[in-house]
């Protein structure tokens with residue numbers, strides 16, 4: 534009979550311990566009426582990044598899209614001059630070596646001519662340069678490298694023509710934005726150039742708006758909108774694949790007027806079968822846009838690596854629309870910098886911008902002196 538009180542003691546002990554455990558595990562009680570919602574001045578400030586699930590009083594906020602800051606003009610130019618020199622100095626250094634020889638006979642002149650032609654300078658400019666050099670070597674009779682370099686620099690600069698106006702018309706005209714049409718065949722780097730140019734203009738504090746009038750390929754509009762979004766620039770596009778490019782271009786310029794943009798950049802399609810089709814389409818885009826605002830620049834984008842092919846394209850576009858400037862892309866991947874001279878001569882239109890890589894800030898204004906120096910340094 535002694536076992537009954539022992540079991541009772543054990544049961545009582547278990548119940549008492551259980552109740553004690555419950556009381557200890559409940560923690561402190563909230564004050565009556567809850568906590569005040571305002572912070573005390575000495576409360577630690579919690580940074581938004583410190584909010585952890587379960588500890589935050591407010592739901593975590595949507596992170597604002599992080600806008601990129603385009604590279605400054607000074608840093609971009611220093612970097613790109615170096616890149617231009619690396620890809621094109623083969624041509625300049627070759628010429629310098631040939632002209633510094635003790636004796637410059639006909640074989641050497643032939644080699645000089647070949648070097649110039651290989652760099653895509655074109656036959657007229659090559660003949661002109663060789664004749665000018667022959668004359669100077671005869672008169673000045675020197676093979677001193679520094680003198681030869683100065684002579685070559687002067688002659689190349691003359692061909693590149695520093696007197697051409699290479700400024701871009703990207704300033705507002707009273708209540709209207711500047712309008713820039715960008716044309717060229719597909720694959721030359723047109724959309725990329727529009728994206729890069731938007732960044733250059735944003736870095737200059739301009740309000741930019743993009744128009745995706747390349748309506749043949751939905752991905753082209755997506756690509757353009759992505760470039761714009763990275764630097765906070767809106768893109769006007771059509772949701773309909775194959776929509777009328779002229780109408781999209783017009784909508785973009787109208788939106789630019791409404792939103793008081795400084796510049797509207799319009800990317801056009803390059804997928805055109807023949808000259809008549811090209812003329813029709815570019816002519817129509819220009820006419821329709823000009824109902825809203827004048828077109829200030831028509832930039833033709835050409836791929837520097839395509840040589841004669843690029844020259845043919847340039848001529849066809851120049852017949853279809855009045856080109857005001859050339860953008861030469863992919864100059865980083867070629868030693869054929871002479872194409873600058875050939876195109877300018879053929880069209881009478883200046884190279885205004887050059888593309889020197891696939892990076893977002895790899896677009897530079899074309900500067901004749903820096904270009905020639907990059908060839909010779």
Ligand SMILES: Nc1nc2c(ncn2[C@@H]2O[C@H](COP(=O)(O)OP(=O)(O)OP(=O)(O)O)[C@@H](O)[C@H]2O)c(=O)[nH]1
Nearest residue numbers: 719720721722723724725753862863888889890891
């Ligand atoms: N290396 C180098 N690549 C470039 C340059 N500019 C453009 N590209 C590349 O060229 C390719 C074609 O560029 P896009 O901008 O899509 O060409 P697009 O002319 O708009 O072509 P579509 O949209 O098909 O009409 C891309 O891979 C670019 O990164 C440049 O200056 N240097």
